[in-house]
Amino acid sequence: MKLLDDFELFGNIAKAENFINRIKDGKFLFSLVISYTETCEIPGITFAGADKESIQYTPPADAEYLHYGNCKTIDKIPMTPDGKPTPALLTKTALESSSIPHIVINAGSKISPQLPFIQTGLSPGKNISINPAMTDLQVSQAVNYGRIIGRTLASITDCLIIGESIPGGTTTALAVMKALGYKAKVSSSIPNNPVVLKNQIASMALDRINSDNPYDVIAKVGDPMIPFVTGMLSAASEINPIMLAGGTQMTAVLAFASKIGFNEKNTAIGTTSYISDDESANFKNLVSEIADVPAIAVNPLLKNSKFPGLRAFSEGFAKEGVGAGGTIIASLLKNRNNSSKFLELAEKEYGRIFTSQ
Amino acid sequence: MKLLDDFELFGNIAKAENFINRIKDGKFLFSLVISYTETCEIPGITFAGADKESIQYTPPADAEYLHYGNCKTIDKIPMTPDGKPTPALLTKTALESSSIPHIVINAGSKISPQLPFIQTGLSPGKNISINPAMTDLQVSQAVNYGRIIGRTLASITDCLIIGESIPGGTTTALAVMKALGYKAKVSSSIPNNPVVLKNQIASMALDRINSDNPYDVIAKVGDPMIPFVTGMLSAASEINPIMLAGGTQMTAVLAFASKIGFNEKNTAIGTTSYISDDESANFKNLVSEIADVPAIAVNPLLKNSKFPGLRAFSEGFAKEGVGAGGTIIASLLKNRNNSSKFLELAEKEYGRIFTSQ
Numbered sequence: 215m216k217l218l219d220d221f222e223l224f225g226n227i228a229k230a231e232n233f234i235n236r237i238k239d240g241k242f243l244f245s246l247v248i249s250y251t252e253t254c255e256i257p258g259i260t261f262a263g264a265d266k267e268s269i270q271y272t273p274p275a276d277a278e279y280l281h282y283g284n285c286k287t288i289d290k291i292p293m294t295p296d297g298k299p300t301p302a303l304l305t306k307t308a309l310e311s312s313s314i315p316h317i318v319i320n321a322g323s324k325i326s327p328q329l330p331f332i333q334t335g336l337s338p339g340k341n342i343s344i345n346p347a348m349t350d351l352q353v354s355q356a357v358n359y360g361r362i363i364g365r366t367l368a369s370i371t372d373c374l375i376i377g378e379s380i381p382g383g384t385t386t387a388l389a390v391m392k393a394l395g396y397k398a399k400v401s402s403s404i405p406n407n408p409v410v411l412k413n414q415i416a417s418m419a420l421d422r423i424n425s426d427n428p429y430d431v432i433a434k435v436g437d438p439m440i441p442f443v444t445g446m447l448s449a450a451s452e453i454n455p456i457m458l459a460g461g462t463q464m465t466a467v468l469a470f471a472s473k474i475g476f477n478e479k480n481t482a483i484g485t486t487s488y489i490s491d492d493e494s495a496n497f498k499n500l501v502s503e504i505a506d507v508p509a510i511a512v513n514p515l516l517k518n519s520k521f522p523g524l525r526a527f528s529e530g531f532a533k534e535g536v537g538a539g540g541t542i543i544a545s546l547l548k549n550r551n552n553s554s555k556f557l558e559l560a561e562k563e564y565g566r567i568f569t570s571q
Numbered sequence: 572m573k574l575l576d577d578f579e580l581f582g583n584i585a586k587a588e589n590f591i592n593r594i595k596d597g598k599f600l601f602s603l604v605i606s607y608t609e610t611c612e613i614p615g616i617t618f619a620g621a622d623k624e625s626i627q628y629t630p631p632a633d634a635e636y637l638h639y640g641n642c643k644t645i646d647k648i649p650m651t652p653d654g655k656p657t658p659a660l661l662t663k664t665a666l667e668s669s670s671i672p673h674i675v676i677n678a679g680s681k682i683s684p685q686l687p688f689i690q691t692g693l694s695p696g697k698n699i700s701i702n703p704a705m706t707d708l709q710v711s712q713a714v715n716y717g718r719i720i721g722r723t724l725a726s727i728t729d730c731l732i733i734g735e736s737i738p739g740g741t742t743t744a745l746a747v748m749k750a751l752g753y754k755a756k757v758s759s760s761i762p763n764n765p766v767v768l769k770n771q772i773a774s775m776a777l778d779r780i781n782s783d784n785p786y787d788v789i790a791k792v793g794d795p796m797i798p799f800v801t802g803m804l805s806a807a808s809e810i811n812p813i814m815l816a817g818g819t820q821m822t823a824v825l826a827f828a829s830k831i832g833f834n835e836k837n838t839a840i841g842t843t844s845y846i847s848d849d850e851s852a853n854f855k856n857l858v859s860e861i862a863d864v865p866a867i868a869v870n871p872l873l874k875n876s877k878f879p880g881l882r883a884f885s886e887g888f889a890k891e892g893v894g895a896g897g898t899i900i901a902s903l904l905k906n907r908n909n910s911s912k913f914l915e916l917a918e919k920e921y922g923r924i925f926t927s928q
Contacts, residue, residue: 243727281719315726319687326692330676330716333690335683359687362638369672370600370727 220546220553222487222511224498230508233482237455238547240372244309244316244459244537245363245446246280247378248273248323248331249439250338251347254382258411261294261403261531262381268292273379274327276302276536277318280309283566286328291567294403298526299567304486304514304538305377307560312545314375319363321356322438334359339437342389342419346434353433353441357474360445368450375484375544376446377459377537380439387466389416389435393423394469396503400462401495405530409494428473436470439463444470451477457510458482459540461489461497461533468504478506484540487513488533512542514560515553521564524557577903577910579844579868581855587865590839594812595904597729601666601673601816601894602720602803603637604735605630605680605688606796607695608704611739615768618651618760618888619738625649630736631684633659633893634675637666640923643685648924651760655883656924661843661871661895662734664917669902671732676720678713679795691716696794699746699776703791710790710798714831717802725807732841732901733803734816734894737796744823746773746792750780751826753860757819758852762887766851785830793827796820801827808834814867815839816897818846818854818890825861835863841897844870845890869899871917872910878921881914 223230254260254269263269272292275285279302285291292300309316318331322338336356339347348356368374384400391398402408419435432441443458444467450456458464464483471481483501490497490511501509517528527533542556549555580587611617611626620626629649632642636659642648649657666673675688679695693713696704705713725731741757748755759765776792789798800815801824807813815821821840828838840858847854847868858866874885884890899913906912 241727313726315723317723320690326690328692330689330691330720332687333677333683334687335685363687366672366674369670370598 220512221543222490223508225502225508226506230482230510233455233508237373242314242373242375242544242548243367243371244314244375244377244541245319245367246277246316246537247319247321247376247439247443248277249321249378249380249437250324251380251382251386251437252338252341253343253385253415255341256343256415258408259385260381262292264293264295269381270324272381273323274325276300276379277327277331278329280306280316281329287325294531298523298531300536301532301534301538302536303563304560305536305541307563308541308545311559312548314541314544314548321442332363336438336442342386342435343415346422347386347436348433348438350429350433353429356438356441357445360442361449364446364450365453368453368456373455373457374450375457375459375537375540376443377540378439378443378463379536380437383437383439384462385412385415386435386437387463388412389419390432390440390466391469392416393420393431393435394428394473396469396500398500399494399496401489401492401533403532407494428470432470440466440470443467444474447471447481448474448476451480455480457484457540459484459537461485462495465497465500465504468507472505481507483507483509484543485509485511486534486539487511488527492533510543512539513553514542515557519557519561521561524560524564577869578900579847580865582859582865583863587839587867590812590865594730599671599730599732599901599905600724600728601671601732601734601898602676602724603634603673603894604676604678604733604796604800605634606678606735606737606794607681608737608739608743608794609695609698610700610742610772612698613700613772615765616742617738619649621650621652626738627681629738630680631682633657633736634684634688635686637663637673638686644682651888655880655888657893658889658891658895659893660920661917662893662898664920665898665902668916669905671898671901671905678799689720693795693799699743699792700772703779704743704793705790705795707786707790710786713795713798714802717799718806721803721807722810725810725813728811730812730814731807732814732816732894732897733800734897735796735800735820736893737794740794740796741819742769742772743792743794744820745769746776747789747797747823748826749773750777750788750792751785751830753826753857755857756851756853758846758849758890760889764851785827789827797823797827800824801831804828804838805831805833808837812837814841814897816841816894818842819852822854822857822861825864829862838864840864840866841900842866842868843891843896844868845884849890867900869896869903870910871899872914876914876918878918881917881921
């Protein structure tokens with residue numbers, strides 16, 4: 215299939231090809247899980263927001279932008295402090311160009327988006343450098359609610375794509391993977407990845423762990439997104455193919471899922487090449503180490519863009535998030551498109567945002 | 572098709588047969604819209620709850636029962652004051668026996684259900700005998716949010732079924748239809764239908780109307796469910812077949828929809844024969860008067876039940892609600908079943924509830 219030229223497959227290659235063949239002619243549904251961890255309030259930990267105050271608005275604003283093409287809770291779409299746009303721009307381009315429907319799920323976001331969304335009632339996670347993230351009960355609740363939603367959504371589509379928007383989430387993901395015994399190095403929304411700081415925070419959180427119980431581990435060092443998406447995956451993968459759309463944070467989901475059970479045969483990770491090629495992280499090895507689940511990376515060719523704000527993704531800013539990689543993969547499959555065409559559409563959307571506002 | 576023996580078709584019969592043929596082999600999705608109007612607090616207006624205090628819990632409890640098989644916000648499933656069960660029992664039997672997925676939408680319920688649901692942020696409606704139900708802005712918001720949800724849900728299924736749970740909703744439906752110029756007589760959850768009281772309340776509400784604008788009419792005498800479901804129908808019927816599952820209240824939706832626009836070709840009403848045969852109401856004529864939309868009524872044969880609590884539906888209690896008629900129709904189509912088999916399953920569920928609790 216010509217399309218495979220645009221994808222890099224890793225993990226079990228035969229499984230990856232098989233996964234693509236199973237999903238390419240079916241219906242896709244994208245679910246965006248928005249959440250929050252107070253860990254993102256630690257200075258220097260994330261660029262997912264123009265300043266400290268605005269970080270909490272990034273998840274609902276990402277959701278609003280996907281729906282409306284602009285935001286309601288803030289004036290402009292989420293940006294880094296120096297004006298580089300949220301990866302939701304890539305997601306929006308992918309979804310809109312391929313008419314893939316999407317639904318927003320609030321699993322612990324501090325702020326609700328101004329649009330209809332699936333409500334779970336889950337609370338934001340605490341700052342893991344000073345507190346347990348959640349109680350064990352909250353983790354169970356998140357998993358159970360994830361299961362309900364995952365079962366419903368998987369049963370009404372042929373392939374469920376799950377993405378996330380949770381600032382600071384790579385740090386909690388790092389802590390979770392370390393706590394579950396994986397040699398994780400993680401990606402970041404910041405090009406000069408603050409590895410030392412992330413490891414420091416993870417260590418402080420890990421010191422709080424006093425049991426091998428994976429639910430307890432997540433409660434101590436995770437965030438609400440991880441158990442919720444794990445619950446979704448666990449139930450949904452029993453029904454239909456599921457694509458976890460993301461990088462580091464989805465490997466943490468995979469790590470927890472491998473403890474509580476899920477169907478590997480129906481699971482793949484979809485991401486951007488900016489994650490899989492990130493030398494400060496070890497995404498490819500991590501996925502293989504955690505589970506026999508294939509991964510698919512797409513290169514959206516943003517380094518060829520005429521816009522610096524799009525080229526930035528290829529230079530290490532934001533890299534992935536809001537399900538960008540997975541939804542680009544789905545859009546290319548559905549449209550029988552290639553990455554050059556996608557770049558053209560992304561530039562058009564970039565132009566629309568930055569000239570119309 | 573043998574199945575048609577179990578259905579009574581009315582309105583445009585050819586259209587009804589065509590609608591059934593288009594949906595019978597596809598995927599169904601049931602959406603339950605829960606809402607609230609303070610009109611239900613008027614003594615004698617509804618039996619949808621064991622007592623005045625518990626009526627507000629009926630919508631979330633219906634939703635919880637569909638999901639879990641029991642309720643979380645109250646101890647037992649919703650009942651009339653003398654212990655007759657909610658029509659959700661029929662819906663649950665239908666959905667479970669045919670593995671039709673469902674999703675709950677909170678469009679103004681006073682109490683949130685303890686499960687994941689689609690949140691709209693809409694407020695409960697006011698008591699129309701003393702106040703406008705909503706502001707015009709709230710009506711627009713409800714329609715817009717309904718459109719978003721309707722578009723999403725219709726695009727991920729082959730036939731979207733929409734049901735409601737809103738105690739007191741037949742009174743607001745009556746007022747809406749009168750205000751929009753239809754000679755409506757409505758059904759009730761009470762066998763000795765409090766027609767005089769309902770008409771009195773509707774009249775008081777109608778006195779408040781001072782414009783022909785349909786949005787303004789809904790704001791003055793409606794409830795949040797009506798504009799929300801109308802918005803859903805309006806957007807969803809442009810995409811795929813939609814079955815409005817209900818009686819009187821869905822005719823009010825149809826009345827408002829015929830003012831703001833929807834696709835008649837993709838729309839049908841599905842209900843129980845207890846509604847279409849109700850001599851105190853005029854359901855059949857009303858539907859034809861409002862729009863060229865077919866209606867399908869199923870007789871679930873509950874008068875043959877060994878349980879008085881099930882026979883009661885055929886004797887005028889509750890009759891319909893929580894999408895019972897529409898989901899029974901879908902389950903018979905999907906299972907290639909008949910009403911006798913359905914009765915057997917409903918009795919099993921009745922037995923489970925009343926012996927296990």
